[in-house]
Amino acid sequence: MIKKRIILILTAVILFFAVLPRLIIIVEAFKKEKAYQFMVNGEPWFIVSEKDSLERILGEYQEQYLANIDKNAQVKKVTFSQKVEIVEVEVKPEEIDSLELAKEKIYAVEEAAVEIEIKKGDNFWNLSKANQITVNELEILNPDVDPDKIFPGEKLIVKPFNPVLDVSIELENLVVEPVPFKIEYKKDHSLFKNDKKILKEGVEGQKEVNYHITLLNGYQSSLQIISEKNLQEPVNAIVQIGTKTTVSRGGKINYGVVSGKRISSLYGYRIHPITGRRRFHEGIDIAATHGNRVYAYTDGRVVEAGWNGGYGNCILIDHGNGLKTRYAHLSKIYVRIGQKVRAGERIGAIGSTGNSTGPHLHFEVIKNGQTKNPLNYI
Ligand SMILES: [Zn+2]
Structure with missing residues (x-):
């Protein structure tokens, strides 16, 4: 009788210890929380508990590149160049990262921007040569600088900053641009070839040009004209021109x-x-x-x-x-x-x-x- 009871107790103890680890695992599993893992190109960056906050931070990060865009432009698409995913995961509380850390990683910069100071005698031509970029690229990096009017002491960006997470923006913008007028010449034998008299001033016309533009981290990466619509025809100028020759100019x-x-x-x-x-x-x-x-x-x-x-x-x-x-x-x-x-x-x-x-x-x-x-x- 006693022997039977001992066997029973022993069996209970063995069973208890055999099951206990599994019980702990199950209890531990219940302690896991739902969280969100941020992945870039398939690589996990961090895990946060609130999806809304993460999406807000990502939105704010992208919005900084919208600040310099014409208010009349239509922003068609704002995306990351990299493949970005927010994956729902079950993790232990200690595996969850703070929003501060998430923000730090999102805003991380690979290379800072390179800025130069304009010196006396500088121009876009020599500056672009010295910095191994084209004049066009220099203009794209400094949209607010008028290349005809640069002054010593002013700063120019010669290399954009390179963030880890790249933001691509597609936009369309309708811009009104001038249409040149033509000049109709009326020959006058009493005037020399260089002498001209304006009989009627020309007036430029206007056209509406629709641009499709792609920006990478705020800078133009492509620019295309989608359509053009004439708003106002130009009025041609009429100029009286002399035919008496003084110099021969040739050319096209x-x-x-x-x-x-x-x-x-x-x-x-x-x-x-x-x-x-x-x-x-x-x-x-x-x-x-x-x-x-x-x-x-x-x-x-x-x-x-x-x-x-x-x-x-x-x-x-x-x-x-x-x-x-x-x-x-x-x-x-x-x-x-x-x-x-x-x-x-x-x-x-x-x-x-x-x-x-x-x-x-x-x-x-x-x-x-x-x-x-x-x-x-x-
Ligand atoms: Zn010019």
């Missing part, structure tokens, strides 16, 4: 001051397709072959001839009656300050000095201290 298109290929940039306001900010272009850019001759617009006296910041090699001629003309980005200057020049006289050669992405003439017309649309003058 005679713009008077240079024989060029086309007008690559118009006078007036441009709206930055990303920031929506407006910038004024004080002249027109005429794309032309490097070395092409540049001629004085009309009779006058040279008041500036030499290097002028973003303008590069630049000439300013005073024609009297409050009229001045500027010729920028020249490769060569053939005149000196104080020199008198005649209409059509060779004064320089096409170049790409200063802030210029290619050989062209930046031509400005200044009337009583204010720039005018040169299309009405050439």
